[in-house]
Amino acid sequence: MSDLVEKMNAIIARERASRKQAESLLETKSLELFENNRQLQASQARLEYSISVLSEIMNHAPDGVILCTDDFKIHICNRHSCELTGHAHDLLINQPVDKLVHNISLMLNRTKSGNFTFARQRLTRADGDIRIVDIKGYKGPIGQECHYVLMVQDITEKLHEEQQHSKMASQLEEARRLEAIGALSSGIAHEINTPIQFIGDNIDYLGDAMQLINQSYQRYEKLRAEVWGIEPLRDLVAEIDTFNASVDLPTMIREIRASLDDARAGIRQVRDIVRLMKEFAHPGTGQKDPVNLNELIGNVVTISRNQQKNIATISLQLDETLPQVPCRRSQIQQALLNLVLNAIDAVAETQSGSGEIAIRTCHDDEQVHLFISDTGNGIPPALRERVFDPFFTTKPVGKGTGQGLALAQDYIVTGHQGRLSLVEIEGYATTFRISLPLRAPDMNLSDQEVEHDFVS
Amino acid sequence: MKGVVFVELFEFVEQNYDVFFLQDLIEAADLPSGGVYTAVGTYPGCEMARLAAAFAQKTGLSVPEIMKKFGHHLFGRFVVNYPAFFEGGQDALSFLASIEGYIHREVYKLYPDAELPRFEIRDQTADGMALIYNSTRHLGDLCEGLILGCLDHFGEAFTLTRTTLRADDVSSIQFDLRRA
Numbered sequence: 001m002s003d004l005v006e007k008m009n010a011i012i013a014r015e016r017a018s019r020k021q022a023e024s025l026l027e028t029k030s031l032e033l034f035e036n037n038r039q040l041q042a043s044q045a046r047l048e049y050s051i052s053v054l055s056e057i058m059n060h061a062p063d064g065v066i067l068c069t070d071d072f073k074i075h076i077c078n079r080h081s082c083e084l085t086g087h088a089h090d091l092l093i094n095q096p097v098d099k100l101v102h103n104i105s106l107m108l109n110r111t112k113s114g115n116f117t118f119a120r121q122r123l124t125r126a127d128g129d130i131r132i133v134d135i136k137g138y139k140g141p142i143g144q145e146c147h148y149v150l151m152v153q154d155i156t157e158k159l160h161e162e163q164q165h166s167k168m169a170s171q172l173e174e175a176r177r178l179e180a181i182g183a184l185s186s187g188i189a190h191e192i193n194t195p196i197q198f199i200g201d202n203i204d205y206l207g208d209a210m211q212l213i214n215q216s217y218q219r220y221e222k223l224r225a226e227v228w229g230i231e232p233l234r235d236l237v238a239e240i241d242t243f244n245a246s247v248d249l250p251t252m253i254r255e256i257r258a259s260l261d262d263a264r265a266g267i268r269q270v271r272d273i274v275r276l277m278k279e280f281a282h283p284g285t286g287q288k289d290p291v292n293l294n295e296l297i298g299n300v301v302t303i304s305r306n307q308q309k310n311i312a313t314i315s316l317q318l319d320e321t322l323p324q325v326p327c328r329r330s331q332i333q334q335a336l337l338n339l340v341l342n343a344i345d346a347v348a349e350t351q352s353g354s355g356e357i358a359i360r361t362c363h364d365d366e367q368v369h370l371f372i373s374d375t376g377n378g379i380p381p382a383l384r385e386r387v388f389d390p391f392f393t394t395k396p397v398g399k400g401t402g403q404g405l406a407l408a409q410d411y412i413v414t415g416h417q418g419r420l421s422l423v424e425i426e427g428y429a430t431t432f433r434i435s436l437p438l439r440a441p442d443m444n445l446s447d448q449e450v451e452h453d454f455v456s
Numbered sequence: 457m458k459g460v461v462f463v464e465l466f467e468f469v470e471q472n473y474d475v476f477f478l479q480d481l482i483e484a485a486d487l488p489s490g491g492v493y494t495a496v497g498t499y500p501g502c503e504m505a506r507l508a509a510a511f512a513q514k515t516g517l518s519v520p521e522i523m524k525k526f527g528h529h530l531f532g533r534f535v536v537n538y539p540a541f542f543e544g545g546q547d548a549l550s551f552l553a554s555i556e557g558y559i560h561r562e563v564y565k566l567y568p569d570a571e572l573p574r575f576e577i578r579d580q581t582a583d584g585m586a587l588i589y590n591s592t593r594h595l596g597d598l599c600e601g602l603i604l605g606c607l608d609h610f611g612e613a614f615t616l617t618r619t620t621l622r623a624d625d626v627s628s629i630q631f632d633l634r635r636a
Contacts, residue, residue: 004476007476007479007480010479010483011475011476011478011479014479014482014490014491014492017490017492018492018493018494021492021493021494021497022494022496022497025494025496025497029496
C-alpha cells in the first residue's frame with residue numbers, strides 16, 4: 001500500500017513539475033510573443049512609413065517610374081507614367097514595355113546589370129502621339145528575380161526649345177552676316193561706281209568719236225565718188241574700193257554703234273544696281289518724299305532678277321495712274337524686295353520648282369494698294385498668325401533669317417502707318433497686300449491692328 | 457527533440473499499460489529531465505533512446521518493434537492534433553511526398569530551432585515511390601512506424617521495403633513503397 005502511495009506521489013510530483021514547466025514555458029513564450037509583437041508593430045510602422053514615403057516619391061516624381069519584370073512586362077508604374085503614356089494605370093500593368101517604347105526589351109536584355117541610359121527614345125502614347133524620352137534606370141535582382149527600374153523623362157519640349165534656340169542662334173548669326181554684308185556693300189558700291197563711271201564716260205566718248213569718224217568717213221566717201229574718174233587717182237580709188245568691199249565698213253559702223261548702245265545699257269544697269277546697293281546700305285529714316293511705287297517695283301524686279309532666273313515668271317499689272325505716295329523710298333523698296341524674294345522662295349519650294357509671281361498696283365482716294373501673289377505651296381492656316389513674328393521662318397537653317405516679313409511689317413505699319421495683310425486671291429497660293437496712305441494719318445496704327453483678312 | 461514526441465510516447469504507454477508502468481519506466485530510464493516534459497518544450501534526443509531501452513527491458517519487446525508501434529500510434533495522434541495537414545483529399549503517397557516541402561516548412565515557422573529529419577522522394581508514380589530518411593537521430597524505426605500509420609490512415613495497401621543506405625553519424629534509410 002505504501003509502495004502504491006509512493007508511486008502516486010511520484011507521478012503527481014512529475015505531473016506538477018510538468019505543469020510548472022509548461023507554465024514557465026508559456027510565460028516565456030508569452031513574453032517572446034509580446035516582444036515579437038512589439039517588434040512587429042515597430043517594423044510595421046517603419047514599413048508603413050517607407051511605403052508612404054515611397055508612394056509619395058512615386059506619385060510626385062516628375063518622371064515616369066516603371067518597374068519591369070524579367071519578362072519585360074510592367075509590374076509597377078507611377079502616376080506620371082500614366083500621364084506620360086496616356087494609358088490608365090490598370091491598362092499598363094502586365095503589359096509589355098515594348099508597347100511604350102518599341103524594342104526596348106532588346107536593349108534592356110542586352111544591357112549589363114547596373115545602371116543604364118537610353119537617350120532620345122521614341123515613346124508611343126495611347127493616342128498615337130510620339131514623345132521623345134530619356135530613359136535612365138537600373139537592372140538587377142529584386143528578391144529572386146531580375147528586374148528593371150526605368151526612369152522615363154519626357155524631353156520633347158526641352159528638345160523643341162533647344163532646336164528653337166539653335167535655330168534662332170543660327171538666324172541671328174545669319175542676320176549679323178547679312179548686316180556685315182550690308183555694311184560692306186556700301187564700300188563695294190563706291191569701289192564699283194568709280195570704274196563704272198569712267199567706263200561709261202569712255203563708252204560715251206567712243207560713241208561720240210564714232211559719230212565723228214562716221215561723219216568724216218561720209219565726206220571721204222563723197223570725195224572718193226567725185227575723184228573716181230580722175231586718171232592719176234583711179235588706181236588709188238580702186239584700191240580703196242577693194243579694201244572697203246572686204247571689210248564692209250557700213251555694216252561694221254552699224255554694229256559698232258549697236259555694241260556701244262548695248263554697253264551703255266549694261267553700264268546703266270550696273271549703275272542702277274550700285275545705286276540700289278547704296279540705298280539699301282543707308283536706309284533713309286528721315287523725310288518722306290513722293291515716290292512712284294511702280295518705279296520701285298521695277299527696281300525690285302531688276303535687283304531680284306538673278307534669284308528669279310529659271311524659277312519664277314513675274315507678271316506686272318501696274319496702274320499707270322497710280323499717284324505718288326509720300327514715303328521713305330528705301331524702306332518701302334526693302335519691304336517690297338523682301339516680299340518678292342519670299343515669293344520666289346515659295347515658288348522654288350513647289351514640286352515643279354517653278355511658278356508665277358504677280359505684282360499688281362491700284363489705288364483709291366485714300367490709299368495705294370500693292371498685291372504680291374505667288375503660286376507657291378501657300379502658308380498653312382496654323383502658321384498664318386505667326387508669319388509676321390520676328391525670327392519666324394519655315395525656311396531651312398541658314399536660308400531664312402525670319403526677319404523679312406517682320407521688317408516689312410515694321411517699315412509699312414510703324415514707319416508709314418500703312419497695312420501689310422495676308423489676303424486670298426483666286427489662282428494664287430499666297431498674296432500679301434501692302435496699303436499705304438496717300439496722306440499722313442492723324443494717329444499710328446498699333447501692331448494689334450495689323451490685318452490678316454482674307455479677300456476672295 | 458520536441459516535447460510532443462515524449463508526451464505522445466507517455467500517452468502511448470499509458471494507453472497500452474498504465475500510469476504505474478509509465479512511472480516505473482521513467483524511473484528505470486534514469487532521465488536527466490526526470491520525465492518532466494511539455495509538448496512545446498525541447499529535450500535531449502538521448503532521453504528517447506533511454507526510454508525505449510527501459511521499455512524494451514521491461515516488456516521483452518525489441519527497441520525497433522517498440523519504436524515502430526509508437527510511430528504508428530504517433531501518426532494517429534498527428535491526424536487528431538493537426539487536422540489542417542490532412543485536408544484536401546490526399547492519398548498516402550502524395551501526403552508522404554508533401555512532408556518535406558509543406559509540413560516541415562510549417563514546423564520551422566513555429567520552431568526555428570527544430571531539428572527535423574530530411575526526406576527525399578524519388579521515382580514517384582501512382583503505384584509507388586522511394587522515400588529516403590536522413591537524420592542524425594537514428595530514428596528509422598520510428599519513421600517506419602509513421603509510414604505504416606500513414607498507410608493505415610489512408611486505407612491503402614502497399615508493400616514496404618526498407619534498405620539502409622548509411623548508418624554512421626548520419627542514418628540514411630530508403631523506404632520503397634509499391635502498391636500491393
